[in-house]
Amino acid sequence: GENVEQHPSTLSVQEGDSAVIKCTYSDSASNYFPWYKQELGKRPQLIIDIRSNVGEKKDQRIAVTLNKTAKHFSLHITETQPEDSAVYFCAASYPGSTLTFGKGTMLLVSP
Amino acid sequence: EPEVTQTPSHQVTQMGQEVILRCVPISNHLYFYWYRQILGQKVEFLVSFYNNEISEKSEIFDDQFSVERPDGSNFTLKIRSTKLEDSAMYFCASNLDQGNNQPQHFGDGTRLSIL
Numbered sequence: 001g002e003n004v005e006q007h008p009s010t011l012s013v014q015e016g017d018s019a020v021i022k023c024t025y026s027d028s029a030s031n032y033f034p035w036y037k038q039e040l041g042k043r044p045q046l047i048i049d050i051r052s053n054v055g056e057k058k059d060q061r062i063a064v065t066l067n068k069t070a071k072h073f074s075l076h077i078t079e080t081q082p083e084d085s086a087v088y089f090c091a092a093s094y095p096g097s098t099l100t101f102g103k104g105t106m107l108l109v110s111p
Numbered sequence: 112e113p114e115v116t117q118t119p120s121h122q123v124t125q126m127g128q129e130v131i132l133r134c135v136p137i138s139n140h141l142y143f144y145w146y147r148q149i150l151g152q153k154v155e156f157l158v159s160f161y162n163n164e165i166s167e168k169s170e171i172f173d174d175q176f177s178v179e180r181p182d183g184s185n186f187t188l189k190i191r192s193t194k195l196e197d198s199a200m201y202f203c204a205s206n207l208d209q210g211n212n213q214p215q216h217f218g219d220g221t222r223l224s225i226l
Contacts, residue, residue, distance in 0.1 A: 032212035034215075036217075043202065045217070046215070046216070095212060097167070097209075098156050098209070102153065
């Protein structure tokens with residue numbers, strides 16, 4: 001089955017800095033890579049996703065990059081704000097399978 | 112925007128008792144999922160359900176667990192004889208098409224506390 005590794009486990013940045021979270025996956029058949037944001041006690045919310053037919057996707061301050069050869073993908077948040085503080089989970093899946101999640105990254109943005 | 116809804120938000124149960132967690136997926140979605148998240152840990156897949164049957168399940172989903180779609184809207188997770196280690200947040204999710212990797216939308220979860 002798929003195995004997803006996520007780093008770092010915690011990340012502290014100053015407001016306005018950029019944050020980068022990295023994930024690797026094991027199954028070369030995986031072709032869908034969503035990122036979820038989970039605030040304390042809340043549901044995981046999809047913030048961005050990427051499919052293997054593209055290498056990068058951007059949505060305002062959030063971007064995701066995918067390197068299929070190396071089997072890793074990254075979340076980039078620019079101009080971080082205190083409300084970006086949350087736990088971020090990456091995940092991977094291949095057609096017909098469910099999601100395998102990474103262990104999460106706790107992002108703390110200090111004012 | 113349509114949402115996945117879950118009830119109850121918090122369930123406290125004595126060890127050994129049965130518990131049923133309820134979910135109403137988004138109405139036009141076809142695939143339904145249950146996940147578990149132990150406090151401070153990652154989200155773990157339990158089971159997926161499509162066309163009134165289980166399509167995939169994890170090692171966690173043993174004989175104590177069962178799922179059902181008793182009517183056209185509800186999707187339930189039953190734990191037959193709860194254990195202390197079943198204490199966790201349980202999330203229901205749904206999506207339109209698993210084969211084409213449509214995004215999964217999560218409910219707010221049910222916090223299950225086993226005493």
